[in-house]
Amino acid sequence: MDLGNIVIEELNRHYTVDEIFNGPLLGVQGFVEKNYKIGMHSQGFYEINIVLRGSATHRIGERNLIVKKGDTFIIPPNVRHGYAGGENFDVYHLVISPKYLEKHSAELQLLPAFSSLFRIDPLMRETTWAKLHFVLSDEEMASLMPTLEGLIVHCREKSTEGAIIAGGEALIAIAHLCAIYESKGIMNSPTDTEDEMFLTSIAYIYENFDKTITTDTLARIAQMSRTSYIARFKRVTGVPPARFQRQYRVSMAKQLLSDQVLTEAEIAQAVGCYDTSHFIRMFRSETGMVPSEFGK
Numbered sequence: 001m002d003l004g005n006i007v008i009e010e011l012n013r014h015y016t017v018d019e020i021f022n023g024p025l026l027g028v029q030g031f032v033e034k035n036y037k038i039g040m041h042s043q044g045f046y047e048i049n050i051v052l053r054g055s056a057t058h059r060i061g062e063r064n065l066i067v068k069k070g071d072t073f074i075i076p077p078n079v080r081h082g083y084a085g086g087e088n089f090d091v092y093h094l095v096i097s098p099k100y101l102e103k104h105s106a107e108l109q110l111l112p113a114f115s116s117l118f119r120i121d122p123l124m125r126e127t128t129w130a131k132l133h134f135v136l137s138d139e140e141m142a143s144l145m146p147t148l149e150g151l152i153v154h155c156r157e158k159s160t161e162g163a164i165i166a167g168g169e170a171l172i173a174i175a176h177l178c179a180i181y182e183s184k185g186i187m188n189s190p191t192d193t194e195d196e197m198f199l200t201s202i203a204y205i206y207e208n209f210d211k212t213i214t215t216d217t218l219a220r221i222a223q224m225s226r227t228s229y230i231a232r233f234k235r236v237t238g239v240p241p242a243r244f245q246r247q248y249r250v251s252m253a254k255q256l257l258s259d260q261v262l263t264e265a266e267i268a269q270a271v272g273c274y275d276t277s278h279f280i281r282m283f284r285s286e287t288g289m290v291p292s293e294f295g296k
Contacts, residue, residue: 027100036089037086037089045098046097048177049072052091057084059081070136076118096170117181143176150165198222201221205248213245253291
């Protein structure tokens with residue numbers, strides 16, 4: 001069977017944060033899906049997938065990839081993805097509320113590989129790379145599993161103590177994954193200096209999406225001429241830098257609208273729009289609907 005040519009059906013489903021995380025303390029969930037298959041869907045939270053057994057087709061955005069035991073990757077919020085075609089295909093899911101990452105952002109930003117693993121790697125997998133490149137060895141997976149299994153147990157306890165312990169175990173797991181990722185030198189090869197600088201400019205967009213960022217600033221970060229930078233950016237992402245920034249702002253706005261905590265005006269400010277009318281125009285241009293329609 002050619003897994004790469006399998007068509008994954010459209011599930012047309014968006015899972016919200018409130019559906020997955022119960023209570024104010026529980027910001028993570030760990031579980032294993034056996035014989036895992038699911039149509040194309042999206043969600044309002046981050047998800048770390050670790051393939052424990054077997055192989056299958058993983059579709060992310062518009063790309064089909066074959067995934068197998070050891071493959072490890074992050075799926076950011078609001079990215080369509082699905083699985084099909086695998087037999088005896090088991091996947092560990094660590095799902096993470098954006099509020100959890102925000103709460104621990106100071107510690108996580110100290111990890112050298114965090115930005116690459118959580119922001120740059122998912123983008124490159126979705127748009128350009130032919131295959132996954134972060135693969136855990138059997139030994140690395142064995143070293144992670146006690147923490148991941150403990151996280152499952154403590155999430156199931158549905159208690160304050162369990163939620164706090166699970167949160168700590170998730171932080172340990174993320175730090176462990178970042179250390180493994182860094183040790184493999186995936187984003188730090190001396191021969192890939194130009195690539196690294198270009199990816200750093202994309203990370204800068206993620207980390208400063210609520211600010212006005214000019215193309216000249218991004219080209220300077222990437223150490224490229226403005227013309228060369230725009231050409232490469234469009235080749236990698238499919239859109240110019242300004243459009244990419246707008247799309248990412250809208251994806252963050254969708255996440256905040258799904259949480260149903262902030263007002264439209266507060267969300268506009270949070271994603272860097274100077275007023276609500278500007279926010280509505282931007283949102284409509286990317287989604288075909290106004291924010292209030294999406295919220296419903």
